[in-house]
Amino acid sequence: MVFAERRIIMRKLLENDEAVKEESVIGEHVSVGRKVAVRKCDEYELNRVIELVADIYESSDGPDPQGKKVLIKPNVLNDTPPEKCNCTHPVVIEAVVRYMQSRGATVMVGDSPSIHLKNFRPVKIGIEDVCRRTGVSWVEFRDNPVEIKLRKSKIKVARAVLEADLLISLPKFKNHELVYFSGAIKNTFGIVPGFIKGKQHALHQNRRSFSEFLVDLNEAITADYFLMDGIYGLEGPGPANGFSKKVGLLLGSTNPVALDIIATTIAGYNPVDIPTTSEALSRGKWLSSPEEIIYDGPPVESLIIKDFIKIPVSSGRNISLQFLIRRIKFLRKVERRPVFIHSRCTGCLKCVSICPVNAIKPHPVKKNYIVLTDSKCIRCFCCSEVCLDNAVEIRRKLFGP
Numbered sequence: 231m232v233f234a235e236r237r238i239i240m241r242k243l244l245e246n247d248e249a250v251k252e253e254s255v256i257g258e259h260v261s262v263g264r265k266v267a268v269r270k271c272d273e274y275e276l277n278r279v280i281e282l283v284a285d286i287y288e289s290s291d292g293p294d295p296q297g298k299k300v301l302i303k304p305n306v307l308n309d310t311p312p313e314k315c316n317c318t319h320p321v322v323i324e325a326v327v328r329y330m331q332s333r334g335a336t337v338m339v340g341d342s343p344s345i346h347l348k349n350f351r352p353v354k355i356g357i358e359d360v361c362r363r364t365g366v367s368w369v370e371f372r373d374n375p376v377e378i379k380l381r382k383s384k385i386k387v388a389r390a391v392l393e394a395d396l397l398i399s400l401p402k403f404k405n406h407e408l409v410y411f412s413g414a415i416k417n418t419f420g421i422v423p424g425f426i427k428g429k430q431h432a433l434h435q436n437r438r439s440f441s442e443f444l445v446d447l448n449e450a451i452t453a454d455y456f457l458m459d460g461i462y463g464l465e466g467p468g469p470a471n472g473f474s475k476k477v478g479l480l481l482g483s484t485n486p487v488a489l490d491i492i493a494t495t496i497a498g499y500n501p502v503d504i505p506t507t508s509e510a511l512s513r514g515k516w517l518s519s520p521e522e523i524i525y526d527g528p529p530v531e532s533l534i535i536k537d538f539i540k541i542p543v544s545s546g547r548n549i550s551l552q553f554l555i556r557r558i559k560f561l562r563k564v565e566r567r568p569v570f571i572h573s574r575c576t577g578c579l580k581c582v583s584i585c586p587v588n589a590i591k592p593h594p595v596k597k598n599y600i601v602l603t604d605s606k607c608i609r610c611f612c613c614s615e616v617c618l619d620n621a622v623e624i625r626r627k628l629f630g631p
């Protein structure tokens with residue numbers, strides 16, 4: 231079982247067991263289920279959400295939390311009000327906390343936002359209040375992270391993730407400019423604390439490479455259960471600057487790939503266009519084909535949101551074409567890229583601090599004016615993700631810097 235394996239690995243890591251460091255935690259493959267449970271839910275009404283969380287969890291074989299230390303990891307991209315739909319809604323978090331407590335678990339909540347400064351607290355999003363009301367603690371992921379080995383590299387992850395018996399991931403139903411949809415596989419990225427996250431974009435400079443890394447990370451640390459907040463989702467330019475969209479669903483599974491396939495189908499994507507999903511399917515660790523999913527819920531076809539504003543899927547699945555686009559100056563202009571809207575810029579410089587390749591800097595004279603060196607830009611879209619003033623649009627721009 232995952233929790234037992236994780237606890238053994240953690241103990242050995244803390245004992246500085248060299249063999250474990252060498253063998254790594256990769257290979258912690260477990261036989262995850264293939265069930266996905268989906269239930270309709272119109273509003274963030276706590277008692278109703280608790281009922282549905284219980285139903286979904288039990289219908290999709292969520293692991294028994296009795297007597298366990300459970301870490302709940304929502305998607306806390308930033309600290310913005312719930313209506314912005316950037317993060318997992320606090321009612322969903324509270325419902326899962328209360329359900330786990332009712333089943334005899336000791337619960338903690340934690341995540342690492344995009345810009346993870348010391349003493350970050352999720353106040354505006356309402357998680358601080360949830361913690362206070364339910365008597366659980368918010369865990370600081372930056373404290374004493376632990377290095378683990380991935381397929382091709384090493385990375386530090388939050389210690390709390392390895393110390394917990396069960397890891398419950400709560401992704402948000404929302405778009406993401408880089409990997410198109412920020413589902414279960416993407417939500418695991420938050421276990422990487424602080425600015426270590428940003429460095430991964432410099433190491434994995436395109437959609438495909440970054441998706442491979444995300445799947446590597448999920449292989450090393452697979453959450454024990456995923457419950458997606460799809461009551462309201464985020465369409466358009468996600469993960470931060472999109473538009474709230476009523477989806478009216480809660481979705482759960484022990485299988486991140488199966489969950490992402492169902493969610494992205496409902497959002498109107500072809501699930502195999504999602505690079506994290508296609509990479510995970512090609513490895514076959516969780517699922518080899520969408521046909522293997524055991525689905526429990528209203529007919530998926532009836533749930534598809536025909537007018538959900540999707541991220542345009544790049545036609546350049548062809549690797550050699552993408553290679554050419556990246557290297558020929560004019561062709562780079564036809565790519566979707568960050569465009570800075572100076573009239574909206576407040577000069578906070580969050581974009582400058584997060585850019586992993588130093589492709590942007592403040593204008594030496596003009597106030598609230600960011601200058602992009604396009605030849606350096608790797609199209610990770612982190613600048614757009616952290617700009618809370620909608621001053622970074624992702625679009626094609628044929629002329630100008």
Ligand code: SF4
Nearest residue numbers: 575576578579581617
């Ligand atoms: S573009 Fe956005 S993130 Fe960057 S300095 Fe301006 S307001 Fe801040």
Ligand code: SF4
Nearest residue numbers: 585607608610611613
């Ligand atoms: S400018 Fe924006 S999209 Fe380009 S590399 Fe920097 S953060 Fe990424």
